[in-house]
Amino acid sequence: QITLKESGPTLVKPTQTLTLTCTLSGLSLRTTGVGVAWIRQPPGKALEWLALIYWDDDEHYTPSLQSRLTITKDTSLNQVVLTLTNVHPMDTATYYCAHRKNIASPFDYWGQGTLVTVSS
């Protein structure tokens, strides 16, 4: 059974760095082609793709947030980590991680999401 699970803080203060972890089960980050993305959704708003990392460490970021985002993976732990620096209240959102089989595939498996609130 394939599952993804996000973990991290629920409350972060403005200007701090947010670190989120996606733990994968039932699939491996070593598998050729595999990619894992982070996608967020502010309350009541649309989905926004943030970053994506592939099995071979190829990384891609949404241009508007690229300077604040870093995506990394730990193959031994089967985890993907997203960091977002200098957070502000507009970063309040549910953050999802999602899997794709390869560059020609859609996001077929998603985590349940984790709500992060940015507030002092």
Place this chain on the structure above:
Amino acid sequence: DIQMTQSPSTLSASVGDRVTITCRASQSVGTWLAWFQQKPGKAPNLLIYKASSLQSGVPSRFSGSGSGTEFTLTISSLQPDDFATYYCQQYNSYLLTFGPGTKVDVK
């Protein structure tokens, strides 16, 4: 970036209605287009990929069509479980983008 738009933003319909949602891309994405259904408090669920391929386990009342810059999602006969928000997403580019969503609610 490739920008995605959807119309309508909200659609009011009744059980049994045929429902069509349109998604447009600012430049050609070929057929690299997916549709997702999302219910409140839940993660999106993949319905359609490659513009017209039905994801395993998704009811056949859902169908997708289109290529290039214009795509449609059709629900042939709306069921109670289908009231939700629907998003298109292009994956033609390394930079992925979602549409703004279409909410299907009860008429």
